[in-house]
Amino acid sequence: MSSDFWRGRKVFITGHTGFRGSHLALALKKAGAEVFGFSLSPSTNPNFFEVANVGQGMSSTFGDVRDGTALKASLEFSQAEVVFHLAGGGGLRDSWDKVSETYSSQVMGSVNLLECLRETATVRAVVFLSSDKVYRPSKTELVESDPLAGGAPAATAKACVDLILESYLQGVFAPEKYNKHKIALASARMGSAIGGGDFSPESFIWQLAQANQAGLDLPLKNPDSIRPWMHVDDAVSALRTLAQGLLEQGPKLSGAWNLGVGTSHQMSVGQATEIFKAQYRNSSVKEFTLASKGSTHGLLNSEKALNQLSWQPHVSVEVSIQKTADWYKQYFA
Template sequence: MNAALPGLFGNTYHQRRVLITGHTGFKGSWLALWLKQMGAQVSGLALPADTTPNHASLLNLSLDEALIDLRDASAVREAVQRFEPEVVFHLGAQALVRRSYIDPVGTFNTNVMGLVNLLEAVRATPSVRAVVNATTDKCYDNRNTTTGYRETDPLGGHDPYSASKACAEIVSSSYRASFLVHPAHGHPVGLATARAGNVIGGGDWAQNRLIPDLVRAAVSGCVTEIRHPQATRPWQHVLEPLSGYLMLGERLLKDPHTAAQAWNFGPPAQGHLSVGAVIADFAAHWPAVRHTHDTSPHPHEAALLHLNCGKAEQQLGWRPVWQADTMIERTARWYRTHHERATILSYDDLRDYVHAARKHGLSWACA
């Protein structure tokens, strides 16, 4: 199997069997692209993409997939056993805060019991050696402080989505301690959780997310109504946390114990931007983007959210690659090019990101 990007992550993923849950989603489709470019044997487990267009369909990658619901325990187990993955990246989730207010039961069922179903399938599949469970930076008990949350800070969650992801962290910790390193399993399975900040990048068309909302309005000639322009978030390009997930997978395969922890992946301080600042920068690269302030009542959203990623930097050697202006420029260019020329820049963005990481001397990018 040829690899367009050989040698990354110590060549760990070349010809290795890797399962992605949520491969039809925004972040999962980017991860599938990256793994395919490294020569991995990628399989996917997810519901069909729920937006048109969607990044997965535009990429049209060749992979074995099971289009099933994580809440169907028997179907999940059957699929995992059929794929026989060595590494599992769990990105499948109900990932929208506002949708979680509309359907809290479905959110908890998918994000908590869906995870339980997956981990039960992992227990029944001897080939699995490493699991990376992508949760969220919103799993912390957010007190709206400027102090960056560390992995040892208390979990919480005001909205059902955030709370469900805090629950997923606890479930992961329980399975890690009770089953996955237990001698009865036959071999230890490393399970890490990854708490990433807000991600942007081309190919996201989800409802009630900032960049997709701006894009839809720009394409239709409308004005986007912004709910909380002063809210501050740890913004990063989608490829940033994915590099962290891939580093975790590599480490877990080598040592299923040491890296089997929780990890934050987010931008440096200059990437903690207000919604208004992100919009202004995005509009500078695509003048069709226009917005106004929506003052009507909305469900609760945290005003501040900051991450401390010192642990990943010190213990994994992970660091962000693209600064905030590059992140926003690349995202705006992706959508504008897709709209104006019906072309996607995903392969270009991935290649340029890897090249930039090499220039920064990051170990994972140096073959």
């Protein structure tokens, strides 16, 4: 990725006060981009947006993506060339407590943005943040052509948004009409990310950090559960790389993209906990043996991203956990 590619470019981020949105905004500002954000106020206290002073040096509008008028005004004001749509997220479990809000925010918020894009004169590339949970878990490695399915409301809503995006790509923003609309759109499917500043009540890492700060051992429900672990720096890199590809290659890259980690980034919850504890407490890692095979979360096959975007994760699973532990240790210091 060219170090000067983002310098001076105007970028619009929905959901910029969230965990990944804040990290993306910081990275783009550091790269020299002019960043505009549209989002609800931070949903937790503390939150990374305020802790890291993300709002400094960028334009922030606090609003709801379901408010199409406000969203359109903010997007027009930005005169952005690139849009990252990260708003309308939320945890899988708590989405059952606010089903209507989850669907209206993700689905109608996305439709509002797509309708705004029909009237924009400046936007050329749009990346929608999707999820690895949109697929029907039918096999170990999932590819972009695998069928979508429902689950928790948050996951089902993301699947709905991917289908809506596909509809727009067959109609209003069809590649063969690119000379008219001049917008390339893509869906970035990725799993959850770890890193400093995730203060979500559902975050296992945040719970682990609080326990270590208190000198306690966090009780683990499923220590043998094997998960893929992706650092937020790699997640941000994936989003930026996809957006750059859309700008440079246009509709050739429109559509769905898996941007995940492979088997080398798999580790059990118990093993990850031991590495985090050791880094936090400046001690050696205790040997951890799985009592059983445990469950394995499905992996995204990201060969398409490697072959066409030259993107792959660079932060190893061990370093990801160690960097995260260091961040929280400094936060509490």
